[in-house]
Amino acid sequence: xxxxxxxxxxxxxxKDLFVYPNEFIYxxxxxxxxxxxxxxxxxxxxxxxxxxxxxxxxxQGIARFSLVFSLALLPTAMMPLxxxxxxxxxGMNVMFTPHFTSAIAAFGIVFSTYAAIVLSEIxxxxxxxxxxxxxxxxxxxxxxxxxxxxxxxxxTLGAMNTDDAAMGIDKKGVKILAGIGIPVACFLHGYAGxxxxxxxxxxxxxxxxxxxxxxxxxxxxxxALCMLTYIIIMEYKKFQATxxxxxxxxxxxxxxxxxxxxxxxxxxxxxxxxIAAISLELLDxxxxxxxxxxxxxxxxxxxxxxxxxxxxxxQYGCGNLLPFFLxxxxxxxxxRMVVALVLVLFGVFMMRWNVVIGxxxxxxxxxxxxxxxxxxxxxxxxxxxxxLFGALTVAITPFIIFWGINKIIPSLQKV
Amino acid sequence: MSSSxxxxxxxxxxxxxxxxxxxxxxxxxxxxEVQASIGDDKVxxxxxxxxxxxxxxxxxxxxxxxxxxxxYDLPVSRTWVERYVVTKxxxxxxxxxxxxxxGYTSAKxxxxxxxxxxxxxxxxxxxxxxxxxxxxxxQVCPVGATxxxxxxxxxxxxxxxxxxxxxxxxxxxxxxxxxxxxxxxxKCTFCYHRITKGLKSACVQACxxxxxxxxxxxxxxxxxxxxxxxQRVGVLKAEYGTKPQAYYIGxxxxxx
Numbered sequence: 321x322x323x324x325x326x327x328x329x330x331x332x333x334x335k336d337l338f339v340y341p342n343e344f345i346y347x348x349x350x351x352x353x354x355x356x357x358x359x360x361x362x363x364x365x366x367x368x369x370x371x372x373x374x375x376x377x378x379x380q381g382i383a384r385f386s387l388v389f390s391l392a393l394l395p396t397a398m399m400p401l402x403x404x405x406x407x408x409x410x411g412m413n414v415m416f417t418p419h420f421t422s423a424i425a426a427f428g429i430v431f432s433t434y435a436a437i438v439l440s441e442i443x444x445x446x447x448x449x450x451x452x453x454x455x456x457x458x459x460x461x462x463x464x465x466x467x468x469x470x471x472x473x474x475x476t477l478g479a480m481n482t483d484d485a486a487m488g489i490d491k492k493g494v495k496i497l498a499g500i501g502i503p504v505a506c507f508l509h510g511y512a513g514x515x516x517x518x519x520x521x522x523x524x525x526x527x528x529x530x531x532x533x534x535x536x537x538x539x540x541x542x543x544a545l546c547m548l549t550y551i552i553i554m555e556y557k558k559f560q561a562t563x564x565x566x567x568x569x570x571x572x573x574x575x576x577x578x579x580x581x582x583x584x585x586x587x588x589x590x591x592x593x594x595i596a597a598i599s600l601e602l603l604d605x606x607x608x609x610x611x612x613x614x615x616x617x618x619x620x621x622x623x624x625x626x627x628x629x630x631x632x633x634x635q636y637g638c639g640n641l642l643p644f645f646l647x648x649x650x651x652x653x654x655x656r657m658v659v660a661l662v663l664v665l666f667g668v669f670m671m672r673w674n675v676v677i678g679x680x681x682x683x684x685x686x687x688x689x690x691x692x693x694x695x696x697x698x699x700x701x702x703x704x705x706x707x708l709f710g711a712l713t714v715a716i717t718p719f720i721i722f723w724g725i726n727k728i729i730p731s732l733q734k735v
Numbered sequence: 736m737s738s739s740x741x742x743x744x745x746x747x748x749x750x751x752x753x754x755x756x757x758x759x760x761x762x763x764x765x766x767x768e769v770q771a772s773i774g775d776d777k778v779x780x781x782x783x784x785x786x787x788x789x790x791x792x793x794x795x796x797x798x799x800x801x802x803x804x805x806x807y808d809l810p811v812s813r814t815w816v817e818r819y820v821v822t823k824x825x826x827x828x829x830x831x832x833x834x835x836x837x838g839y840t841s842a843k844x845x846x847x848x849x850x851x852x853x854x855x856x857x858x859x860x861x862x863x864x865x866x867x868x869x870x871x872x873x874q875v876c877p878v879g880a881t882x883x884x885x886x887x888x889x890x891x892x893x894x895x896x897x898x899x900x901x902x903x904x905x906x907x908x909x910x911x912x913x914x915x916x917x918x919x920x921x922k923c924t925f926c927y928h929r930i931t932k933g934l935k936s937a938c939v940q941a942c943x944x945x946x947x948x949x950x951x952x953x954x955x956x957x958x959x960x961x962x963x964x965x966q967r968v969g970v971l972k973a974e975y976g977t978k979p980q981a982y983y984i985g986x987x988x989x990x991x
Contacts, residue, residue, distance in 0.1 A: 325915045327915050328912075329913075337845075338831075338845075340815075340831070340862075341810060341811065341815045341831055341833075342811050342812065342815075342911065346900040346903050346904065346913070347900060401899075404900075405898050406897075407897045407918060410896070413878040413880075413897050414878055416878075417879050417895075418878070419878055421873075422876055423875065425877040518875075519905055520905075520976075521904065521905055521907035614974075684907060684909045685829070685991035687829055687991055
């Protein structure tokens, strides 16, 4: 019975001064994870599109990887939402009776459109592979082979033609889908910003700049994650080449050269979006301070006192300024890049944290504060779902899904 | 092969159109639309709170919790009473322990002693859902589980609410919370189950001083409506544009 009677939010909210009785931190760590994961999905997809739409040849290897990785990330953009629902089994209601005056109602539609694009793009990219596998495995003995053959045959959807004309159509399909995908990816994310920006009751969230700020930081985090994964893959390849051919071999040097070239090229985009994101956030801050509406007093005390470390030191300092200098300094090295990229990813996470949790750090009465204590060791379902381990589950899942998908559609092999 | 495919497509399209014609005779209604037909459109419920009369006894909170089965000892409540103590230095000392349920029997505000000679004014403010004319909570519900009835009361469908908390975030008054038992959004309904049967709201009935009253704005002979129309009344947080329908007599500018 005591298990049933839980006041949602009571567990991790500490109130200070005057706060309305029903006010708690209702949106916790999972709502921080949600825009963060969506941002990564969008970023990974945009990177794969750079190859498919704009023909960036050097990204050919990573394009397949990032496309499949964005598919693996997709369900995890929805996972935090389901984990935070008080009635997770009713999540489907959003699809049954979408109430379109709500910013969340379109989520199902935007999300499934995006999923459809990613899935069909993957199908076009891998159709030839499915056909080849289906033919190669035909008649092979063993249950696994029969199963695989059946699976690949189903995946071809009956389109077995692999002549040049058919492959040309496939390529065109990929290009069109990737082209549509970019604005949809941006929309998916800008929309997450609108969910917050349109809450008029929340003095920190309500801003028309919110969707744009969200898109910018999403692109920043997406590019950073893809660069980081690219570095890891290239380092792994270099390591394999070194094992096979020795340290001084030409292939190793060549790999290193390509890696540095791609990374320094992409980092220019990263810096550009980073500047855009910071400028917009600072504009928002300055505007709030200058206009000094009724809410400014409480916002100021949250920003400059309660959450000073989180906002100015961790987010702007460690997450923006420091990596900015690391990226701008001449003679970039891979090690320095890795540090900068990890910091950028951390900075975007802190930005999400400071928006979601920071927006609930003060009472609607403007007369008190609420502090969020992230549950670490779970002692019931709620403290697991909305605690450190729930967030870690969400963070780890894409890698597990990717491992599974990769068994069926290998994305790390050389094409 | 190609001719049979064409034939198939033709039949499929014709069949599709033929099947959808009778379907178009039906209208798809969202649950919100269906439920919005609940209520009497000759009534517009509104609340009148006379701050001058409230003594902070907490009977209203007690009555509400018992009537509406909100767990008595948990720190959430559909209605609550706030205490404001203003001192000579211009500061407001505000509190609402246990939502004011047990009455204000101690002079301490959040554990602090305030010397009586320092106090310039002090008063109690009962709070409840404002049953806004343009409710932000209804606007943001992604599934239409919360809706406004024809007589102006905002209700929640416990069978359809997914518990996302967006309505809780959208309410500028902080009246919503998750029900600890049902795990769905919960709020004051003006005791809709009572008022539609001609009874008084639990808090109105429990108030010994007549500080809380409920009336029908569409009935000009209603004494409450008469007071709202003829006296100087205020509402809370008008700046959010939700058009709140809980009117206060003697509202202080300090009230948040």
